[in-house]
Amino acid sequence: MASFNIACLLIIFSLTIHQTSSLSSEYYSKTCPKAEEAVTEAVKAATANDPTVPAALLRMHFHDCFIRGCDGSVLLKSNGNNKAEKDGPPNISLHAFYVIDNAKKSLEYMCPGVVSCADILALAARDAVVLSGGPTWEVPKGRKDGRISKASETTQLPAPTFNLSQLQQSFSQRGLSVEDLVALSGGHTLGFSHCSSFQNRIHNFDSINDVDPTLNPSFASSLRSVCPMHNKVKNAGSTMDSTSTTFDNIYYKLLLQGKSLFSSDQSLLSHPKTKALVSLFASSHDAFSQAFVKSMIKMSSLNGGQEVRLDCKVVN
Incomplete structure (x- = not known):
């Protein structure tokens, strides 16, 4: 199984290099x-x-x-x-x-x-x-x-419930590093999430805690009020950070304060290397921007298509 995984990674890596050079x-x-x-x-x-x-x-x-x-x-x-x-x-x-x-x-x-x-x-x-x-x-x-x-x-x-090991595996299978993982997670500075993506952190978290203890208590309370246990509001949820239409480094600052939505976000603080990168990006907007651009170019160079569609909704 290990050799199979290594072979898969080599194939993906060679695909990445080939496509990057052809773009x-x-x-x-x-x-x-x-x-x-x-x-x-x-x-x-x-x-x-x-x-x-x-x-x-x-x-x-x-x-x-x-x-x-x-x-x-x-x-x-x-x-x-x-x-x-x-x-x-x-x-x-x-x-x-x-x-x-x-x-x-x-x-x-x-x-x-x-x-x-x-x-x-x-x-x-x-x-x-x-x-x-x-x-x-x-x-x-x-x-x-x-x-x-x-x-x-x-x-x-990668699911919002993933732990760091699962995230690393998902990214590495696509030729992306730990640095890419933390930088691209910063895309969570934009947008909105439905309750279902973070419900696991605010209700029945584990056998001891109803709420994830790493969550800021007041933040957790606000999420629980918007997303009660038996939520019946179809589009209920929360913005990804406090400036959800502005691309900035607030996501990382809030993450360090226990105010992130997903388990996958919180997992970035579970290892010294990823936590150090979160701290760097929280303290420097420029460092985040530079890392994000580098990782976006790297990620978006993965490609395995065959044609130029005339209509994006259907194959030629």
């Missing part, structure tokens, strides 16, 4: 020079009408990349007997797919059959961070779109 920030410079502008326009227009769009696009990109690489498979709709990724349990709450569709429509008018849906999503995630006040970066382009999307594979996504 280029100038990929569309001749074939579709205004590709990035079209994506930015679509993200800006949507965000102006709905401030939750940036968080949605960033999360969508993560969820795409962690299944089969960044190949736009999360964008495909279920078809016939095949239930697609977007309909898997962890992805039911994903939204703002229309932003990618709008960008694709513009690009198909400008440069038919040239820009992949996977690249559009990678660019949209970058724009989402920038529009939220975060850093910008050159997005390497040239990803191809995948033809396979299975809801059953969404069990591979």
Whole structure:
């Protein structure tokens, strides 16, 4: 079993290296020079009408990349007997797919059959961070779109209940380091979570404690009031941090205060190395921004697609 796991990691690592070297920030410079502008326009227009769009696009990109690489498979709709990724349990709450569709429509008018849906999503995630006040970066382009999307594979996504060991395994299988894990967790600076993702920490935590003792008591009390044991409010939940539409390092500051939502967040304080990185990012916005950009480029370079879809919802 150990040799099998090592073999899998080597295959994933070689895939990462191959794809990283084949991507280029100038990929569309001749074939579709205004590709990035079209994506930015679509993200800006949507965000102006709905401030939750940036968080949605960033999360969508993560969820795409962690299944089969960044190949736009999360964008495909279920078809016939095949239930697609977007309909898997962890992805039911994903939204703002229309932003990618709008960008694709513009690009198909400008440069038919040239820009992949996977690249559009990678660019949209970058724009989402920038529009939220975060850093910008050159997005390497040239990803191809995948033809396979299975809801059953969404069990591979790191869960909010994961401990540090489980998180490390999930990230390492994708060629991502502990540093990448802590930096990319900072994406939780944007967005909202439903009660179900942190219910385990505020009710029946273990045989001794009803509430996770690592939670700040007043914070836990506020979460319990919003998410009672038998919650019947469909969209009840909490923002990921106190500035949920601004890309900043508040997530890490609150984490150190016992005010994080997920068990997976809290687990970052369970080891000296990850805790030191949390402390660094909490104390330095610049250190976090630089690490986040580096890890985003690394993560988004994972790709195993085969085509450029003409419609992001269906294979060619």
